[in-house]
Amino acid sequence: MWKLKIPQKAIELHKNYFMYAVVKSIKNAEVDKNNEYEVKVHDFLNQIISAQDTNNSNEKITCEDIAVGDYEKLRLFDSKIYSIIKDLNKENGCSENNEYSSFLNSVLKWFGYEEFSSLSNVNNVSRSIYHYIEDLYGDGRYDAQGNYYGWKHPADMKKWLQNWLNSKGIELKNYTKKYFEEWLVEVVFNDITIENYKGSLLEKIGMWTPTVLNILLNIKVCPYCNRQYITPIIINGKQLRGDLDHFIPKSRHPWLSMSLYNLVPCCHICNSRLKSNTEITFSDLAPYRDNVASQFKYVYDEIEGTIEAKAIDNTNLKIKKYLSLYKINETLKYHTDIPRKIFLRLQAYPYGYVQGLINQRIISEADRKSIYNDIIGCPLDEKDIDQEILGKLKKDMERQFRKLLDAEADSYHDEIDARADLK
Numbered sequence: 001m002w003k004l005k006i007p008q009k010a011i012e013l014h015k016n017y018f019m020y021a022v023v024k025s026i027k028n029a030e031v032d033k034n035n036e037y038e039v040k041v042h043d044f045l046n047q048i049i050s051a052q053d054t055n056n057s058n059e060k061i062t063c064e065d066i067a068v069g070d071y072e073k074l075r076l077f078d079s080k081i082y083s084i085i086k087d088l089n090k091e092n093g094c095s096e097n098n099e100y101s102s103f104l105n106s107v108l109k110w111f112g113y114e115e116f117s118s119l120s121n122v123n124n125v126s127r128s129i130y131h132y133i134e135d136l137y138g139d140g141r142y143d144a145q146g147n148y149y150g151w152k153h154p155a156d157m158k159k160w161l162q163n164w165l166n167s168k169g170i171e172l173k174n175y176t177k178k179y180f181e182e183w184l185v186e187v188v189f190n191d192i193t194i195e196n197y198k199g200s201l202l203e204k205i206g207m208w209t210p211t212v213l214n215i216l217l218n219i220k221v222c223p224y225c226n227r228q229y230i231t232p233i234i235i236n237g238k239q240l241r242g243d244l245d246h247f248i249p250k251s252r253h254p255w256l257s258m259s260l261y262n263l264v265p266c267c268h269i270c271n272s273r274l275k276s277n278t279e280i281t282f283s284d285l286a287p288y289r290d291n292v293a294s295q296f297k298y299v300y301d302e303i304e305g306t307i308e309a310k311a312i313d314n315t316n317l318k319i320k321k322y323l324s325l326y327k328i329n330e331t332l333k334y335h336t337d338i339p340r341k342i343f344l345r346l347q348a349y350p351y352g353y354v355q356g357l358i359n360q361r362i363i364s365e366a367d368r369k370s371i372y373n374d375i376i377g378c379p380l381d382e383k384d385i386d387q388e389i390l391g392k393l394k395k396d397m398e399r400q401f402r403k404l405l406d407a408e409a410d411s412y413h414d415e416i417d418a419r420a421d422l423k
């Protein structure tokens with residue numbers, strides 16, 4: 001809900017992956033020579049890969065733009081692909097035929113999204129370790145065509161790994177190759193969370209998977225609905241994670257299926273049940289560009305006992321589409337207990353009381369954050385609402401009640417003062 005910031009490390013890892021795996025996959029793609037869409041679009045992609053797109057510099061698209069470019073770059077790339085498609089539609093006098101749908105399926109394969117999203121296998125892990133060693137020692141191993149062909153001596157890799165494990169106090173037993181590889185996956189893909197990713201072998205070797213994207217973005221709750229946990233865990237080689245949404249749907253825009261700005265970790269309901277194939281455009285509210293949370297607020301009706309998500313600016317059609325798409329109001333029916341609980345807790349622990357405890361040094365200023373979190377059930381810092389289920393709702397309720405309770409506290413103190421004056 002709050003604008004997500006992609007860290008530099010994620011940009012680098014994705015770019016590396018794209019330049020290695022995706023570019024190679026596009027280059028070696030099987031193109032149906034009888035399908036004009038495939039032939040023309042593949043030619044265009046090849047021009048980009050070999051940096052031969054000779055348009056003027058503002059309109060130029062590079063491989064890097066497709067990999068890690070922002071929404072403006074992706075919009076430009078998308079429109080270029082569509083102009084090729086439209087020309088062909090005109091020539092053929094039709095569109096959306098079988099030829100076109102098989103073309104869409106092929107492009108998805110060319111970009112290799114399935115490989116990226118599935119669990120990384122032993123080869124993948126080993127390859128990353130090779131790359132890491134290569135980076136360390138600058139020992140490039142490419143054949144004449146520029147294809148990487150791996151570390152020459154598996155024993156060298158084992159030796160490097162042994163040293164790394166020794167430094168961590170982990171024992172490397174004398175396994176056969178098969179068991180060694182199984183064991184390797186278990187070591188690399190085990191017990192990894194947002195909290196301990198840093199310093200893990202997975203981080204060290206720079207593996208790139210959807211789970212690592214979620215870890216680096218540091219989001220625990222679905223950024224669309226703010227209602228479901230998507231906390232990633234890698235355990236015994238299995239990656240437990242939420243869905244990976246394509247903001248601009250990959251079914252109709254498969255050429256954007258491996259673009260970082262188009263990949264959004266989110267919950268299954270938002271991705272597969274609500275968003276599904278809804279046509280989303282680059283103008284819609286986008287997670288890596290817009291602060292959705294600041295464009296609406298939750299309002300509690302104390303008489304009816306209902307909550308409503310309202311656009312702050314009633315003419316803002318984008319936020320209205322957002323609230324309707326993710327069924328924000330409809331799902332609130334399950335959460336009407338939250339405002340009541342927060343109200344009662346705020347009454348039991350008024351702000352003055354907590355401040356008093358701090359003043360009397362019973363609790364420290366640093367404890368304020370966790371006490372606040374316990375009372376309201378949401379983070380103190382507005383920017384952290386994506387770390388807590390319904391964090392935005394809780395925050396807005398607190399704001400609504402604070403006004404009410406502060407007013408009550410004021411009139412109570414006025415009354416005390418008035419009584420004192422009478423005496």
Ligand SMILES: [Zn+2]
Binds near residue numbers: 225228268269
């Ligand atoms: Zn969701």
